[in-house]
Amino acid sequence: MLIHKWRDSEINQMPQSGEIGKYSIPKGYVNATQMCHANNKSWGHYKERKSTKAYWTALSNDIGIPISSLVIEVDGYGSSQGTWIYPEIAIDLAQWVSVEFRIWANRTLMKVMLSTQVEPVKQQESPHTLAPSHEAAQLAMMLGEFAGLDKSLTAQLAVNAATRVNPALKPAADELKIAIAQTNVAEDAFLNPTQIGEVVGMSARAVNHCLLNSGLQYRTDDKKIPYRPTESGKQWGRMVPAVAKSSNQTVFQLRWLPEIVKVISQ
Incomplete structure (x- = not known):
């Protein structure tokens, strides 16, 4: 366990992936509970902010790691108990705490982040597993071919099916459908x-x-x-x-x- 000193408080960080009781904590993770206590702040206040939730969701989607693996709550293991967080979230938390703590965190915590390859545990997936939107598009294409529809119409149906499953695809899907119609x-x-x-x-x-x-x-x-x-x-x-x-x-x-x-x- 790597122990950092912030004024008169200790803040723990994982220099390598390890176990705390039954919990697996990836390397680079920081004890967020200690970060808050060292600054008389409440972890719950940071956690419940709308901007925090939005950031966690965006980060999770960007790196493909569930929030439950980015924020790990450890109970009942002495000084190691508390909430352990992904390094980028630790920096965001430090920024919320204060400007001075943000500067300290950037310089201190980043040493571990840059000197070790942070590899949070990802959920295991079958190599053949497809995204739901991809599955929907493939099914639409199969049905279109079975029904004897022309290729452009089948492509349109596949785009529509993927968009229904994942509405975030709609802007790109609309452009694609227009391109199909205009170029046919x-x-x-x-x-x-x-x-x-x-x-x-x-x-x-x-x-x-x-x-x-x-x-x-x-x-x-x-x-x-x-x-x-x-x-x-x-x-x-x-x-x-x-x-x-x-x-x-x-x-x-x-x-x-x-x-x-x-x-x-x-």
């Missing part, structure tokens, strides 16, 4: 009801009504995707991704091969 030049060969109507002399509403009566499409309860092709209509129609002008977001639309004009004109 094959979609230019398909016509929407307005374009079909310009050829046959009908309004878009009349075209949709004609496609319904012909059994080529059916109406859904989804406002974002109001129409889908029937089994008969799939030989001419397909769901394609497009960028909505009003929101600049990717939407799916039912569009048709130019040959549909002959069907409607019959």
